[in-house]
Amino acid sequence: MATTETEFVTAPSTPEPDTLQIVVEQKLRRQQDDGDVGGSSSSSMTIFRVPAHVRDASKDLYEPRLVSIGPYYRGRDELRTMEQHKWRYLHELLAQYTEASLADCVSAVRDVEHQARRCYSERTDIFDDSGDGFAEMLLLDGCFVLKFFINWYARVPDKLCDVGWGLPQILSDLELMENQIPFFVLESLYRALSPDAANIRLDLLMLIVPKFGLDNWTLCKQLLDGVLLPTQAEEMEIDHLLHLLYLAFVLTAEELEAIPASPTLLARCVSWLRQMWLSFNTAVSVRFAFVRDMPRVPGWTRLCTFMAFVHKVSAWFTKLLALIRVNNTRTEQDEEEPPEPPIMVVPNVTLLREAGVRFETKASARHMLDVTFDAARGVLRMPRVKVDYADKAQLVNLIAFEQARGSSSNGNNKLLSSYAALVGSLVRTGEDVEHLKRHDVIDNLLSCDHDAATEFFQRLGDCSSLDYSEEHHFAGMFEDLSQYYHSSWQRHKAKFVRDHCSSPWAVLAFVVAGCAFFFALVKFSTTIYSLSHPYCHCLVLASATSSMQMCHVVVPRKIIIY
Structure with missing residues (x-):
């Protein structure tokens, strides 16, 4: 029985999606929900990791040794001891601020949790946790930082900080780049603890900045003197504690412009020549003042007139050569020389x-x-x-x-x-x-x-x-x-x-050697002069001999008379 062509035609089937596509779509959707992918996520990152090769070479400079703040080092065995103190600080903070409750602090953390997730450039296990681990971290770490600076500001005794190594070590860990939480988390928690505060930002700056030990810096002076206005504090862009330290430590644009810049080499040479000429002119005027009282010789006037004429002629030729050079530059299109590469290293x-x-x-x-x-x-x-x-x-x-x-x-x-x-x-x-x-x-x-x-x-x-x-x-x-x-x-x-001025004895030896050289030069010049002018030398000897004879003759006569 012959089969027809229509019996082999089947309905088109929809291809099933690949498992890789499903997994990638799920991860993209989860990251979009967390805020890691999107139009503003790149600008929201403020807490970065140090390059791995730099951190591995100097772990003690970039990794915390006592307390972990943020997600990067949370859960390390050597840092788990401080987790107990974080719970203790949270309990003491709630007992100190009776107007606030734990619910207010949790609500404050929930308000900024999504924004805080977008501030970190690297994801850890706590980001993938479906529970409340990230929010709990923000609550504990934020309250720990606030309580630490509040106790330090009010000089409240604390066994943790009273230990010799406790206070500087905790402060050093809080200044690490990878050991940070966003500053707006601290502001949100402090607002929940002190709802009646007039200016949250200014109060936090007064708590934290003076403890950096930068009393002579501009920001600390403004805070200690009460010059910093609340509007200026609100306009400051602060990402975290290390950023606040940077703002207090590094010069502002106004302060940088106030520092006098070093003049160029040409300007320094011109200034040096001008100072040398003024010093020379003053010295000549003082030491040779009698020259001004001498009658002027007419030949000097003629010489000055001739020199002025030569100066005018040389200036005319200089202008002519400059005009010729400009015309040649306009006619010839020379290629611009590439700029000299910057100097990247100087001698030690x-x-x-x-x-x-x-x-x-x-x-x-x-x-x-x-x-x-x-x-x-x-x-x-x-x-x-x-x-x-x-x-x-x-x-x-x-x-x-x-x-x-x-x-x-x-x-x-x-x-x-x-x-x-x-x-x-x-x-x-x-x-x-x-x-x-x-x-x-x-x-x-x-x-x-x-x-x-x-x-x-x-x-x-x-x-x-x-x-x-x-x-x-x-x-x-x-x-x-x-x-x-x-x-x-x-x-x-x-x-x-x-070689010659390193000590007083070296200077004395150089002066003696210079005097000896001068006298030797004078002796040598007189010897050469006497050899080149023998007649003058004979006249000098003859005059000396005749004078000696006159003395020899006159003296005996006087003796005979008396």
Whole structure:
């Protein structure tokens, strides 16, 4: 029996979705619900992780050692002891603020939970937890931070902080880049605890900022003096505690402009020549004042007239050559020369000393970034630097935060990264540290100078990348130091001062040698003159002989008379 063509036609079937597609769609939907994917999620990230290779090389600088804040280090075995103190702090905080209840704090955390999830750049297991683990973390960590600063501000005795290592260690952990919670979580909890507070932001700043130990910095002075207005506090963009420390530590744009910039090399040379001419003119006017009273010789007038005419002719030829050069430039289209690459490294302290650079402490320094170089005198002035392990952890985390913020941090260039590049180039060996210690520029609290050079200054920039042409704050100083170092005149002058003026005895020996050379030169010149003018020499001898004979004749006659 023959089959027809229509018997083999089947209805089209819908292909079943692949399991991979289902899994990916579920994960995308979950991440969208958490706020990790979307139009504004990239700008919402404020708490980042340090690169793994940097963190693994120096875990003690980037990882907490006593208390974990946030999701990145939550649940570690060595940090679980502080979880009990977090519950204790929550209980004491609720007992202290009787107007607030636990329900108010939970409601405050729930209001900002979704926004806080979007602030972290890396997901952990607590983000995938379907329960309330993330909200519980925000509640416990936020209340712990608030209670810690409240006790410190009110000087409430606490066994945890009264231990010698407790207070500085907790404060150091709260300043780590990866150990943060959003600042608006603290504001929401503090608003729930103190609903009658006039200005939540200003009250929190008064609690936290003075405890950073930056009393001489602008933000601390404004808070302590009561100058900071509530509107100014509200306008401040604060992501977390480390960001607040950065705002209090780094110069603002107004303060940066107030620091006088070092003049260019051409301007310094012109100023130096002008000062030398004024000094020379003053010295000549004082020491040779009698010249003004002498009658003027007519030949001087003619000479001055001739020199003025020569000056006018030379000026006319100069203008003519400049006009010809401009015409040639307009007719010939020369290719523009590419700009010179920026100087990325400068010689260290030992090499700069050989070129004559002197290092001094800046007594009136307003900030650690107030570093200046006077190329006319060859003096590099910088504030006193305390080399300590606690300061190192604070600096490297501030630099890491500055890198995460980009060039827009505080409206300035990468100031701390520029400072790390500067001191990393200057201080490379223990000899550099020893020399700076002798001039009170460095106060080394580490075991030896070699550790200060290799473990402190050389490691500050491990987490920083810098565009030396646009973001480097000390790019002009790098250029001036390089030009000063490669100047042969400066190197020879420094060698002369080092060899002949290093001590009073060396100066005395040089003066004696100079006098001996001068007298030898005079003796040599008189000898040459006598050989080249023998007749004058004979006349001098003859006159001397005749005078001696006259004396010999006259004296005896007087004796005979008397």
